[in-house]
Amino acid sequence: MFELHRIPEAELESGKYVKLWHGPQHPGITGNMSLELTLSGDDVVECKTHVGYLHRGFEKMMERRTFIQNFPIVCRIAVPEPTFNEYLYAAAVEELAGIEVPDRAQWLRCLNLEMMRLASFLMWLGGAAGSFGMSTVYQWTVTHRDYMLDLFEEMTGARIYHMYITPGGVRAPLPEGFTERTRSVMDGIEKLLYEIERVVLNNAVFKLRSQGLGFIDPSMIDDYGIVGPNARAAGLARDVRKDSPYLVYDQLDFETITGDKSDAYNRTVQRYQEMHQCISLIRQMLDQTPTSGSFHADLPNVLHWKIPAGQTYVKAECTRGEYGYFLVTDGSEYLRRVTIRGPSYTHAIAVMEKLVVGVNIADVAGLMVSLHTYPPEIER
Amino acid sequence: MKLKDITSPFYVWQRAFEKTYTTAKPALERIGAHAYRGFHINDIEKCVGCGTCEEICQNGAIDMVKIAQKASEKGDSGLVPRFDYGRCCWCALCVDICTTGSLGMSNEYTWASDDPDSFRFTPGVDQTSWQDSEHGYRRHPEYNLLKLDRPEMKMLDPDEGLKSFDEVVHGFDHKQAILEADRCIECEICVATCPANMDIPDYIRAVRNQDFDEGLRILYKTNPFSATCGRICTHKCEDDCTISTFGKPLAIRWLKRYIVDQIPAERFAEILQDEISENGHHVSIIGAGPGGMTTAYYLRKKGYAVTVYEAGESGGGMLRYGVPSYRLPDDQLDKDIDYIVSLGVEVKYNCKIGRDVEFQQLMDENDAIFIATGLNQPSSMRINGEDHPRVLSGLAVLSDVASHKDPGVGKNVAVIGGGNVAMDAARVCRRLGADVTVLYRRRIVDMPADKEEIKEALEEHCNFVLQAIPVLIEDADSKEQVTIQWGEAEMVAEPGKRPRPVLQEDRMHTETYDSIISAIGQAGDFSFLPRDISDQLNQHWGKFEVDQRQRTTVGKIFIGGDIANSVADAISAIADGKNAAIGIDDFVKANVR
Numbered sequence: 015m016f017e018l019h020r021i022p023e024a025e026l027e028s029g030k031y032v033k034l035w036h037g038p039q040h041p042g043i044t045g046n047m048s049l050e051l052t053l054s055g056d057d058v059v060e061c062k063t064h065v066g067y068l069h070r071g072f073e074k075m076m077e078r079r080t081f082i083q084n085f086p087i088v089c090r091i092a093v094p095e096p097t098f099n100e101y102l103y104a105a106a107v108e109e110l111a112g113i114e115v116p117d118r119a120q121w122l123r124c125l126n127l128e129m130m131r132l133a134s135f136l137m138w139l140g141g142a143a144g145s146f147g148m149s150t151v152y153q154w155t156v157t158h159r160d161y162m163l164d165l166f167e168e169m170t171g172a173r174i175y176h177m178y179i180t181p182g183g184v185r186a187p188l189p190e191g192f193t194e195r196t197r198s199v200m201d202g203i204e205k206l207l208y209e210i211e212r213v214v215l216n217n218a219v220f221k222l223r224s225q226g227l228g229f230i231d232p233s234m235i236d237d238y239g240i241v242g243p244n245a246r247a248a249g250l251a252r253d254v255r256k257d258s259p260y261l262v263y264d265q266l267d268f269e270t271i272t273g274d275k276s277d278a279y280n281r282t283v284q285r286y287q288e289m290h291q292c293i294s295l296i297r298q299m300l301d302q303t304p305t306s307g308s309f310h311a312d313l314p315n316v317l318h319w320k321i322p323a324g325q326t327y328v329k330a331e332c333t334r335g336e337y338g339y340f341l342v343t344d345g346s347e348y349l350r351r352v353t354i355r356g357p358s359y360t361h362a363i364a365v366m367e368k369l370v371v372g373v374n375i376a377d378v379a380g381l382m383v384s385l386h387t388y389p390p391e392i393e394r
Numbered sequence: 395m396k397l398k399d400i401t402s403p404f405y406v407w408q409r410a411f412e413k414t415y416t417t418a419k420p421a422l423e424r425i426g427a428h429a430y431r432g433f434h435i436n437d438i439e440k441c442v443g444c445g446t447c448e449e450i451c452q453n454g455a456i457d458m459v460k461i462a463q464k465a466s467e468k469g470d471s472g473l474v475p476r477f478d479y480g481r482c483c484w485c486a487l488c489v490d491i492c493t494t495g496s497l498g499m500s501n502e503y504t505w506a507s508d509d510p511d512s513f514r515f516t517p518g519v520d521q522t523s524w525q526d527s528e529h530g531y532r533r534h535p536e537y538n539l540l541k542l543d544r545p546e547m548k549m550l551d552p553d554e555g556l557k558s559f560d561e562v563v564h565g566f567d568h569k570q571a572i573l574e575a576d577r578c579i580e581c582e583i584c585v586a587t588c589p590a591n592m593d594i595p596d597y598i599r600a601v602r603n604q605d606f607d608e609g610l611r612i613l614y615k616t617n618p619f620s621a622t623c624g625r626i627c628t629h630k631c632e633d634d635c636t637i638s639t640f641g642k643p644l645a646i647r648w649l650k651r652y653i654v655d656q657i658p659a660e661r662f663a664e665i666l667q668d669e670i671s672e673n674g675h676h677v678s679i680i681g682a683g684p685g686g687m688t689t690a691y692y693l694r695k696k697g698y699a700v701t702v703y704e705a706g707e708s709g710g711g712m713l714r715y716g717v718p719s720y721r722l723p724d725d726q727l728d729k730d731i732d733y734i735v736s737l738g739v740e741v742k743y744n745c746k747i748g749r750d751v752e753f754q755q756l757m758d759e760n761d762a763i764f765i766a767t768g769l770n771q772p773s774s775m776r777i778n779g780e781d782h783p784r785v786l787s788g789l790a791v792l793s794d795v796a797s798h799k800d801p802g803v804g805k806n807v808a809v810i811g812g813g814n815v816a817m818d819a820a821r822v823c824r825r826l827g828a829d830v831t832v833l834y835r836r837r838i839v840d841m842p843a844d845k846e847e848i849k850e851a852l853e854e855h856c857n858f859v860l861q862a863i864p865v866l867i868e869d870a871d872s873k874e875q876v877t878i879q880w881g882e883a884e885m886v887a888e889p890g891k892r893p894r895p896v897l898q899e900d901r902m903h904t905e906t907y908d909s910i911i912s913a914i915g916q917a918g919d920f921s922f923l924p925r926d927i928s929d930q931l932n933q934h935w936g937k938f939e940v941d942q943r944q945r946t947t948v949g950k951i952f953i954g955g956d957i958a959n960s961v962a963d964a965i966s967a968i969a970d971g972k973n974a975a976i977g978i979d980d981f982v983k984a985n986v987r
Contacts, residue, residue, distance in 0.1 A: 083452035086485030157415045171431040171531045177485050186534045213406055218399040310537045315576045
């Protein structure tokens with residue numbers, strides 16, 4: 015089941031193999047982790063993953079900061095999609111402190127999260143195409159991601175680290191004219207996706223290189239804890255938004271999208287379809303988000319906010335699958351313990367080490383991107 | 395694989411003709427969004443240096459620093475935040491929590507300099523191009539991290555209150571006290587405002603932690619009249635509470651009261667654990683009011699043998715004889731005084747200096763003397779007929795009521811004056827069953843009485859006649875009555891001063907009352923001082939001149955309380971007492987043996 019391909023030490027010295035470090039400085043968006051590859055010719059025969067290049071000790075740091083002081087920190091845990099961290103931290107604190115979040119804030123949070131998902135997918139799409147040599151596509155998708163960052167800037171006051179979802183609600187309502195501008199950006203992205211279909215998905219080079227690459231057998235899914243689009247592409251309808259709806263997902267019209275084979279190509283198609291779904295969800299929310307009412311609950315004085323002893327696990331469907339926060343409080347002004355578990359933990363380590371064996375060295379980056387991993391969330 | 399898969403990618407060329415998104419000069423062509431969290435701005439006129447921004451900053455990027463443009467004064471620490479942009483993460487929690495709304499952010503986001511130290515800057519003081527920016531992040535008016543509302547204090551219904559001398563204010567219940575204590579942001583601006591510099595945020599924290607024993611220890615460290623002040627303090631601290639910019643100030647006085655109310659008098663000694671080791675020196679104190687007893691308390695704790703001489707029957711001075719029991723019940727005052735006496739302070743009641751003991755004898759027998767005799771002589775109205783037998787002084791009425799004697803005011807009373815004594819006299823008369831008319835020469839806003847006293851007097855149906863100047867008091871038809879002539883006044887603006895009431899002689903009124911209570915002010919009686927001593931002491935406007943430690947021109951003599959400070963309230967007398975204890979201790983150590 016968990017058998018890992020390991021070559022005996024003696025054989026490594028035989029001269030048949032070459033060791034190669036892939037990362038941590040890799041120009042793709044595979045992030046600051048490295049793969050220690052053992053090659054035979056240009057085929058990978060063994061892989062060891064190494065993390066630690068990004069370790070900033072968030073979990074420990076959060077134990078020494080007050081509940082309100084933690085909310086600007088958590089967004090840094092997964093750089094390309096900070097909002098999921100903001101939401102999960104806030105939701106966990108609210109649950110432990112017994113705070114009810116106003117309806118309008120739920121809608122604004124949900125809108126923010128779906129916009130984040132789309133922006134994150136856009137960046138990923140550029141990476142996916144870029145790692146197979148199509149860096150032009152990267153320019154396109156990052157441009158449209160930038161249009162979305164402009165929207166975030168208006169909505170939250172910042173482009174990357176939004177710090178918008180605070181414990182209790184959100185910081186501000188939507189600015190004037192925001193809905194119209196968002197709609198026009200969505201139209202642009204929809205047009206882009208049509209082009210992506212022609213340039214990436216219907217591309218002989220992309221198909222030849224990605225079809226069959228990093229095939230995830232359905233039997234692996236539960237053993238390895240594979241979640242999100244990686245699992246859905248294999249036909250498993252597993253989505254936290256549907257399975258245990260949070261925020262306002264139960265009031266939105268969408269179906270879980272599944273595929274029939276999880277390889278690098280089909281995972282790209284899977285995410286391509288999910289981007290269309292994002293746009294639909296964002297449009298639905300732009301229509302339905304309340305324009306009046308409170309957007310922030312009354313909190314106790316945040317300067318000496320004590321939360322009763324307790325523990326909770328909250329989860330949400332981030333771009334890459336189930337993302338979870340486990341919080342323990344002890345009745346003091348500080349967290350007793352927090353554990354953050356992102357999907358990259360398995361996707362970038364155990365799954366990667368297994369799938370990469372037998373892959374051509376040129377496809378390693380493409381495989382890694384097709385799993386959609388963010389090393390920062392491994393090293394929280 | 396289809397032929398389409400080979401031709402389709404050439405579609406990329408279509409994009410070659412599209413407009414680019416990137417700009418050559420982003421700083422000029424790409425300005426930040428309206429609510430962008432850019433570089434900080436601070437309105438130093440509004441900023442009171444509460445330091446809450448520094449407190450909440452999770453990066454330690456803010457230091458509160460002294461600047462030349464601002465002085466430290468009451469209600470303003472004189473400090474302003476300095477930002478270290480090597481640490482700041484632009485989360486804007488400092489803006490969200492800013493108590494005065496002075497902090498904000500501009501939408502500027504580029505800053506280049508070859509001087510790394512320039513990135514540690516003080517917004518509002520260091521010149522920046524964005525200081526006056528209208529754009530940038532500001533706290534949304536509907537989003538607030540501060541707690542602005544005060545739990546409503548339960549009070550006796552005004553009509554019910556008139557039936558007895560029961561306490562009007564009920565005090566917070568447990569839930570209210572905890573909620574109210576939670577509002578404190580611990581900025582400590584109030585500590586500097588309190589004349590006695592009480593550790594206000596510390597005892598509020600004790601309420602929050604429900605550790606009332608600790609609360610009592612904190613209270614009595616800085617104020618031995620905490621039970622009293624928890625009820626009748628003029629609470630200047632609350633005027634400067636930083637929460638009051640956007641909301642109601644913390645109910646500091648009621649929280650103090652809540653702590654004391656939780657602890658019965660019998661447990662005071664066990665909790666406070668004041669241990670005395672005698673130092674062999676002796677100090678006498680004249681007057682057992684708040685000033686005198688506070689000095690006694692602190693000197694006794696330092697090991698002095700202290701004797702207090704009090705002309706009245708019991709201690710407390712104006713607190714007992716001037717403040718009616720519906721504001722300060724006797725048992726609360728006794729809590730404080732009994733505890734001070736229990737430390738071994740000797741109090742000689744009914745002992746008047748000059749009558750029972752000669753002042754010179756005190757001078758000879760003691761290492762130092764503290765005088766705090768208070769203002770106990772009513773001021774004259776300077777009009778004809780004020781010596782009429784139906785004209786009573788406000789102090790006399792209050793004193794009679796406090797001693798459970800009937801002052802005999804009758805059923806229809808006029809009170810003259812707008813201070814606390816006038817309000818108390820009026821409210822006491824209402825409780826004695828009289829209809830009360832308050833005559834005051836100025837407007838309500840000019841009244842020196844506490845706002846709450848005025849409000850409660852009005853609620854208790856005291857009839858206020860404002861801008862009324864008494865002119866003449868004469869006999870009425872009945873011997874049991876008295877007639878007063880008063881004229882309406884017009885307020886005339888005086889440059890640089892408060893408006894002056896000017897009598898309108900064509901608009902005179904004559905009314906008859908059962909009695910008239912004069913309460914227009916009090917003065918001190920210093921006849922007990924030998925001539926040679928009083929000649930050496932400096933006086934100004936009827937008050938003695940003293941320094942910060944209550945020292946006078948006569949080495950051994952220290953003076954405090956209402957006869958020395960211009961405020962003439964309990965907490966200032968307590969502050970004087972604290973200062974005098976330090977002054978006397980220094981004096982004795984330096985000059986005796």
